[in-house]
Amino acid sequence: xxxxxxxxxxxxxxxxxxxxxxxxxxxxxxxxxxxxxxxxxxxxxxxxxxxxxxxxxxxxxxxxxxxxxxxxxxxxxxxxxxxxxxxxxxxxxxxxxxxxxxxxxxxxxxxxxxxxxxxxxxxxxxxxxxxxxxxxxxxxxxxxxxxxxxxxxxxxxxxxxxxxxxxxxxxxxxxxxxxxxxxxxxxxxxxxxxxxxxxxxxxxxxxxxxxxxxxxxxxxxxxxxxxxxxxxxxxxxxxxxxxxxxxxxxxxxxxxxxxxxxxxxxxxxxxxxxxxxxxxxxxxxxxxxxxxxxxxxxxxxxxxxxxxxxxxxxxxxxxxxxxxxxxxxxxxxxxxxxxxxxxxxxxxxxxxxxxxxxxxxxxxxxxxxxxxxxxxxxxxxxxxxxxxxxxxxxxxxxxxxxxxxxxxxxxxxxxxxxxxxxxxxxxxxxxxxxxxxxxxxxxxxxxxx
Amino acid sequence: xxxxxxxxxxxxxxxxxxxxxxxxxxxxxxxxxxxxxxxxxxxxxxxxxxxxxxxxxxxxxxxxxxxxxxxxxxxxxxxxxxxxxxxxxxxxxxxxxxxxxxxxxxxxxxxxxxxxxxxxxxxxxxxxxxxxxxxxxxxxxxxxxxxxxxxxxxxxxxxxxxxxxxxxxxxxxxxxxxxxxxxxxxxxxxxxxxxxxxxxxxxxxxxxxxxxxxxxxxxxxxxxxxxxxxxxxxxxxxxxxxxxxxxxxxxxxxxxxxxxxxxxxxxxxxxxxxxxxxxxxxxxxxxxxxxxxxxxxxxxxxxxxxxxxxxxxxxxxxxxxxxxxxxxxxxxxxxxxxxxxxxxxxxxxxxxxxxxxxxxxxxxxxxxxxxxxxxxxxxxxxxxxxxxxxxxxxxxxxxxxxxxxxxxxxxxxxxxxxxxxxxxxxxxxxxxxxxxxxxxxxxxxxxxxxxxxxxxxxxxxxxxxxxxxxxxxxxxxxxxxxxx
Numbered sequence: 001x002x003x004x005x006x007x008x009x010x011x012x013x014x015x016x017x018x019x020x021x022x023x024x025x026x027x028x029x030x031x032x033x034x035x036x037x038x039x040x041x042x043x044x045x046x047x048x049x050x051x052x053x054x055x056x057x058x059x060x061x062x063x064x065x066x067x068x069x070x071x072x073x074x075x076x077x078x079x080x081x082x083x084x085x086x087x088x089x090x091x092x093x094x095x096x097x098x099x100x101x102x103x104x105x106x107x108x109x110x111x112x113x114x115x116x117x118x119x120x121x122x123x124x125x126x127x128x129x130x131x132x133x134x135x136x137x138x139x140x141x142x143x144x145x146x147x148x149x150x151x152x153x154x155x156x157x158x159x160x161x162x163x164x165x166x167x168x169x170x171x172x173x174x175x176x177x178x179x180x181x182x183x184x185x186x187x188x189x190x191x192x193x194x195x196x197x198x199x200x201x202x203x204x205x206x207x208x209x210x211x212x213x214x215x216x217x218x219x220x221x222x223x224x225x226x227x228x229x230x231x232x233x234x235x236x237x238x239x240x241x242x243x244x245x246x247x248x249x250x251x252x253x254x255x256x257x258x259x260x261x262x263x264x265x266x267x268x269x270x271x272x273x274x275x276x277x278x279x280x281x282x283x284x285x286x287x288x289x290x291x292x293x294x295x296x297x298x299x300x301x302x303x304x305x306x307x308x309x310x311x312x313x314x315x316x317x318x319x320x321x322x323x324x325x326x327x328x329x330x331x332x333x334x335x336x337x338x339x340x341x342x343x344x345x346x347x348x349x350x351x352x353x354x355x356x357x358x359x360x361x362x363x364x365x366x367x368x369x370x371x372x373x374x375x376x377x378x379x380x381x382x383x384x385x386x387x388x389x390x391x392x393x394x395x396x397x398x399x400x401x402x403x404x405x406x407x408x409x410x411x412x413x414x415x416x417x418x419x420x421x422x423x424x425x426x427x428x429x430x431x432x433x434x435x436x437x438x439x440x441x442x443x444x445x446x447x448x449x
Numbered sequence: 450x451x452x453x454x455x456x457x458x459x460x461x462x463x464x465x466x467x468x469x470x471x472x473x474x475x476x477x478x479x480x481x482x483x484x485x486x487x488x489x490x491x492x493x494x495x496x497x498x499x500x501x502x503x504x505x506x507x508x509x510x511x512x513x514x515x516x517x518x519x520x521x522x523x524x525x526x527x528x529x530x531x532x533x534x535x536x537x538x539x540x541x542x543x544x545x546x547x548x549x550x551x552x553x554x555x556x557x558x559x560x561x562x563x564x565x566x567x568x569x570x571x572x573x574x575x576x577x578x579x580x581x582x583x584x585x586x587x588x589x590x591x592x593x594x595x596x597x598x599x600x601x602x603x604x605x606x607x608x609x610x611x612x613x614x615x616x617x618x619x620x621x622x623x624x625x626x627x628x629x630x631x632x633x634x635x636x637x638x639x640x641x642x643x644x645x646x647x648x649x650x651x652x653x654x655x656x657x658x659x660x661x662x663x664x665x666x667x668x669x670x671x672x673x674x675x676x677x678x679x680x681x682x683x684x685x686x687x688x689x690x691x692x693x694x695x696x697x698x699x700x701x702x703x704x705x706x707x708x709x710x711x712x713x714x715x716x717x718x719x720x721x722x723x724x725x726x727x728x729x730x731x732x733x734x735x736x737x738x739x740x741x742x743x744x745x746x747x748x749x750x751x752x753x754x755x756x757x758x759x760x761x762x763x764x765x766x767x768x769x770x771x772x773x774x775x776x777x778x779x780x781x782x783x784x785x786x787x788x789x790x791x792x793x794x795x796x797x798x799x800x801x802x803x804x805x806x807x808x809x810x811x812x813x814x815x816x817x818x819x820x821x822x823x824x825x826x827x828x829x830x831x832x833x834x835x836x837x838x839x840x841x842x843x844x845x846x847x848x849x850x851x852x853x854x855x856x857x858x859x860x861x862x863x864x865x866x867x868x869x870x871x872x873x874x875x876x877x878x879x880x881x882x883x884x885x886x887x888x889x890x891x892x893x894x895x896x897x898x899x900x901x902x903x904x905x906x907x908x909x910x911x912x913x914x915x916x917x918x919x920x921x922x923x924x925x926x927x928x929x930x931x932x933x
Contacts (some may be wrong), residue, residue, distance in 0.1 A: 274776025
């Protein structure tokens with residue numbers, strides 16, 4: 001099964017038109033014989049759809065995800081509700097089997113959707129300009145940091161807090177090591193970035209700071225002092241936010257951010273074991289020429305009709321090659337489309353209600369944790385949607401395993417990130433979690449051995 | 450059939466008080482959260498998103514979709530992009546519970562089926578490339594390039610070698626030099642010769658003890674196999690460098706030739722091209738990389754491994770370059786690639802490449818009666834025609850021809866790439882198109898080339914918009930709606 005059309009008769013007719021005897025002859029013309037494989041690929045012959053379906057269902061039956069378990073996992077990817085309209089619209093072949101809008105006239109759907117996405121992102125974040133998305137949250141943060149590093153060759157420091165997603169910190173470290181960048185990580189104290197340490201870390205060699213609001217630990221940082229010390233040193237402020245939280249939290253553009261990045265997955269995209277997601281990346285006008293990736297802009301056609309094109313392309317690799325702002329090629333079109341549809345359905349009240357429910361249910365979880373005999377809150381910082389829980393017995397792995405036996409994905413152990421948090425785990429509650437499920441989680445925690 | 454609504458913006462459709470979602474009533478005490486948050490952190494109003502009924506949203510986006518050309522609706526011979534058929538079964542199977550609903554931080558024992566799939570995919574990608582070390586983490590082809598270049602940099606660093614240069618071809622994708630720059634290298638451009646292949650003299654003169662990596666696309670962007678690739682790789686290796694293969698054109702050589710066998714040390718795949726993943730209007734893709742065994746320890750962590758009867762994520766990789774993104778990778782894209790490989794099997798992959806080569810050569814043979822094809826009468830999976838003679842004689846550019854092609858119901862070829870061919874028209878029919886479609890496409894070219902120049906300058910004529918003003922868009926950027 002190869003999805004082919006070419007019948008034997010077609011092949012003969014086509015070979016005759018070309019003037020060769022066989023396809024092999026075409027290949028021999030191009031590929032030196034000694035470089036051709038002298039054996040078939042060691043991959044089993046293909047199977048039909050029914051067989052493939054059975055095989056995939058068998059594999060899927062050995063996975064237990066958020067549909068079959070009650071999911072309290074967050075840590076950068078969240079089990080929010082996805083309206084049917086998102087799936088139904090995005091399943092149209094005109095969306096998902098098209099490509100980058102190189103020919104604007106036959107891509108107005110994609111281009112307008114990109115423009116709508118950029119508009120919504122600007123509104124949510126309080127920024128002036130957004131690109132049409134990058135790969136995912138961590139690379140969005142990396143690209144934002146690289147933009148800032150490109151502003152001044154003498155400023156090579158990137159300052160972050162332990163509250164920044166560990167994957168983002170690791171990705172920053174990976175990228176910075178080859179371009180003389182230095183990552184400085186400021187500790188967290190009682191769930192919040194240590195302000196004195198933060199002020200000390202920022203100097204006149206600091207290109208940018210990344211302020212995560214809420215933090216990876218679910219904490220709401222008092223952002224003003226964090227921003228103020230960066231501004232004082234002339235460093236750019238990159239806000240790392242959650243897009244759902246912006247239904248209730250102040251926009252980063254209103255608390256001093258110069259750039260905003262986010263993992264866009266919560267906006268109508270499935271968990272899908274980590275991807276594909278989309279990276280949100282927006283900035284102030286002053287930085288637009290340094291912004292990587294596709295940008296759709298409004299213009300007019302030769303009849304004066306309003307329409308959309310890819311614009312400011314002189315930033316990009318296909319024009320500028322090694323002088324481009326980044327090597328990124330396309331955007332995450334389909335995921336950005338889903339985010340756009342999701343936000344269109346939510347509207348101002350829907351997004352606000354969703355964000356509020358995440359906050360209130362998270363607060364209810366905390367109130368129940370405070371009554372537990374087995375676990376406690378690691379600290380009393382203000383949080384949204386997610387919080388850090390400490391196991392007094394220090395047996396996080398065993399606790400979580402027993403919760404799984406009861407049908408719950410109870411949390412993410414923090415031991416992998418830092419041994420000082422080895423007795424802690426991260427618990428998230430989206431609007432999908434019910435009071436009953438939260439009660440059941442805490443009850444189960446207190447029951448297990 | 451007029452389609453009025455889709456030309457409006459969401460902000461223009463919005464009406465205060467409309468909404469599409471209703472959450473269940475809050476089942477926990479209200480106000481506790483807001484009470485504990487410092488008030489300075491809260492927004493004083495909800496974000497000014499559009500207010501729409503669900504029907505508005507569905508009609509708007511459904512109508513908008515009809516303004517796109519797509520593989521499902523049109524022949525899409527966009528060279529270098531491998532716009533092959535995207536199997537529906539892959540869409541369904543990537544979305545079943547147990548695949549789509551897996552959280553990226555779930556422990557390995559709850560995702561054994563997925564890890565088995567990924568482990569098998571790693572093996573298949575290694576077999577097809579002839580390179581044993583595999584990372585599924587990169588999010589796109591360009592991301593794979595960058596990741597592999599960082600792997601190379603880490604290998605040289607471990608060896609204590611300071612090399613500064615990455616060689617790229619003038620015919621290469623722009624991502625090659627851009628990726629090299631991001632990995633901290635200087636780039637040196639190697640010329641293509643008149644035959645469309647790497648200029649061996651120029652290449653040889655640029656290889657030195659400062660050469661870290663040569664990046665090469667094979668088959669190259671003209672659709673030609675670099676016949677001297679083995680010798681080229683040997684030169685680079687003798688100078689102590691590594692060879693990176695841009696795998697953009699793997700669809701031409703599945704089961705025919707393997708990068709590892711012809712001398713490449715590292716490569717990326719574009720599963721959204723080669724293994725039928727849909728292109729999603731620009732993404733998502735994925736960019737898994739394969740490397741030689743001595744580079745394997747430097748791959749990003751984690752990789753999928755198997756021990757004592759179960760699969761796990763191996764993060765204990767002390768020489769690893771680190772993470773290049775969050776979480777595991779673009780799993781959804783990789784699951785589709787796995788389904789495709791499983792459906793075709795080894796023999797089917799070979800046949801797909803065979804027919805991709807047949808289709809491209811057939812189109813080349815037929816079109817070369819109408820258009821100049823500067824680099825010979827044979828190709829692999831794609832070829833590049835040139836409109837430069839038409840331009841000289843009649844003032845009609847590659848862009849004019851491409852725009853007119855849209856009126857005939859075909860997506861245009863890739864234009865003005867590669868940069869080495871003037872007025873380039875790059876065509877890649879793929880294996881999943883019929884002789885009838887290719888014949889109709891040729892007839893469309895015949896008609897177009899006979900049309901008066903003015904008809905072509907003003908094309909397209911049948912689309913809702915024609916020739917958007919790119920200069921205006923760049924000079925007065927409007928990248929979001931205003932006055933909402």
